[in-house]
Amino acid sequence: MEFRYLGNSGLRISEVTYGNWLTHGSQVENDVAATCVRAALDAGITSFDTADVYANTVAESVLGDALKGERRESLEIFTKVFWPTGPKGPNDSGLSRKHIMESINGSLQRLQTDYVDLYQAHRYDPVTPLEETMQAFADVVRQGKALYIGVSEWTAEQITAGAAMAKELGFQLISSQPQYSMLWRVIEDEVVPASREAGVSQIVWSPIAQGVLTGKYQPGQPPPEGSRATDEKGGASTITRFMTDExxxxxxxxxxxxxxxxxxxxQLAVAWVLQNDNVASAIVGASRPEQVHENVGAVGVKLPAETLAAIDDALGGVVERDPGKTAENAPKERP
Incomplete structure (x- = not known):
């Protein structure tokens, strides 16, 4: 395993992060999830990403159980806040002070830890003043419940404003967690330059485009049984945009x-995102331990310039590059 610094901080995380979106508490049984986490640890992965909304808080609990007994100081645990959880009452979502302060306590309890290394705003809250959100994050850091703060799927302008306000409040915004892959490059023109300027780096999700970049989906053929594209628990809807014959x-x-x-x-797909020097880590999930070991094979790979050019030529016009997609896909109101 190799490690990279996260943003303008002294925190180093593994180049591959193990994530449990759409798997723990949903797609796979708890014993399989624990086996996958063990495979990640055996492969040298030290960074683990989850969120309170995954499986409506169950994914955090599964990860907490799977990591029980590990040396806490040897791990980097990330979670997130924004989407509705619990009974989904009027204050059970968003980035209000109330929801942030209550959510961090719930996440810590489920993860069985006194602190998380990185606490992330899972989306930008369009109705809560940014000042309220960032002050709450500052207090979470000062209380020792989170060491660092990050965001997910924020626009370049939102990252710039959030980082500036964090600095005023005496803490650092150090990470952004966007979707990024050979097929989805919307962060390259605006989010990445703004992040570099703000001292923020990327922890990218879906580097294999929800499995499409494995090549297992054939044009003109139905998706394989048991694959993400047949999973009605959430996977099928997220993969639709890539499932065209073109x-x-x-x-x-x-x-x-x-x-x-x-x-x-x-491995090519994961190695490709790691060529971007603003990417600190690629998040990979797994429903089988062997998937973890395969993806870790991308660590440390340096792709030649001619390989990168060949990838661009092969994918041609199917690549999505529009930077406006980040804002377009963002919530317009609190869920």
Whole structure:
């Protein structure tokens, strides 16, 4: 395993982060989840990402159980706040002071830890004043319940404003967690430059485009049984945008490119996002331990310039690059 600094901080995290969105408490049984976490630890992964909303808080509990007995100081545990949890009452979502202060306590209890290394705003709250949100995060840090603060799927302007306010309040905003892959590059033109300027780096989710970049989905063919595209618990809806024959045909052109550098297609996908020097880590999930070991094979890989160019040529016009997609996909009101 190799490690990178997260933003303009002294915190180092593993180049691959184990995430449990759509798996723990949902797709896989708890014993399988624990086996996958053990595989991650054995592979040298020290960073683990979750959120209170995953499986309506159950994913945090599963991760807490799976990490029980590990040396806490040797781990970096990340969680998030924003989306509705619990009975979904009027204050059970958003980034109000009330919801943040109550949510961090619940997350710590479920994760069985006194603090998280990184506490992230899962989306930007369009109705709560930014000052209220950032002051609450400052207090969470001062109380020792979180060591660092990050955001997820914020626009460049929101990151700039949030980082500036954090500095005024005496703490650092150090990370951004956006979707990023060979097929989804919307952060490159605005979010990444703004993040560099603010001392923020990326922890990217879906580097394999929800499994599409493994090449297992064939154009003109139904998706394999048991795959993400057949999972009605949430996976099927998130993968739809990539399931066109044009995109799947382009992805098949990546196979000889991966073979030319002795990587699997999933390893190529993870290695590709790690070529971006503003990316600190790529989040990978797993429903089987062998998936963890395969993805870790991307760590430390340096892709030649001709390989990167070949990837661009292979994917052509199916790549989404519009920076406006971050704002377009953001909640317009509190959920």
């Amino acid at each position: 995109t799947l045909t382009a992805v098949q052109r990546l196979k000889p490119i991966a073979e030319s550098v002795d990587l699997s297609m999933s």
